[in-house]
Amino acid sequence: MGAASTSSSFICSSVSTVILFCIMQMQKSWLSSSQMHTILGGYLGSLLFIVLLTAVGNMETLVFGARFHTRLFPEVVLCLVASMVASGLVHRVCSTTCFIFSLIGLYYMNKLVKSVAPVQAPSSSVTSKKKK
Numbered sequence: 348m349g350a351a352s353t354s355s356s357f358i359c360s361s362v363s364t365v366i367l368f369c370i371m372q373m374q375k376s377w378l379s380s381s382q383m384h385t386i387l388g389g390y391l392g393s394l395l396f397i398v399l400l401t402a403v404g405n406m407e408t409l410v411f412g413a414r415f416h417t418r419l420f421p422e423v424v425l426c427l428v429a430s431m432v433a434s435g436l437v438h439r440v441c442s443t444t445c446f447i448f449s450l451i452g453l454y455y456m457n458k459l460v461k462s463v464a465p466v467q468a469p470s471s472s473v474t475s476k477k478k479k
Contacts, residue, residue, distance in 0.1 A: 357405035363398040367391060371437055379438040389444025392434030396449040397456065400426040423453065 351359065371378065371391055378388035403426055404417040417423065427449055435442035 353405050353408050360398045360402035364402055367395045368433055375437050385438050385440045386444050388437045388441035389434055390448050392430050392441055392445030393448030393452050395433055396426055396430035397452050
């Protein structure tokens with residue numbers, strides 16, 4: 348079974364974003380009831396960051412073409428801020444743990460992307476001069 352197409356990945360990640368946000372809001376009182384639940388809320392916030400970043404990246408690919416790449420600013424930073432705000436609506440500590448887990452997830456996401464599609468160095472056009 349191959350990888351999902353960009354449009355189906357966009358739909359799945361967008362739906363996952365909405366579902367995760369709704370679950371976090373519906374279980375707000377449970378997620379803030381103990382320390383472990385609060386950490387779980389931050390982890391759910393980091394999952395929200397991952398699927399939101401996936402949705403944004405796929406949307407940009409659909410709109411701007413395959414040569415467009417997601418950058419640290421503004422896409423990654425805005426998705427991180429959005430997920431931290433969503434986690435902060437649950438509990439303040441959820442926002443902090445969301446930040447930590449999101450940075451860890453971003454590191455492994457970057458590592459995975461580099462192993463799957465290595466970045467090619469731009470070809471330099473070396474001009475050779477003939478000696479007289």
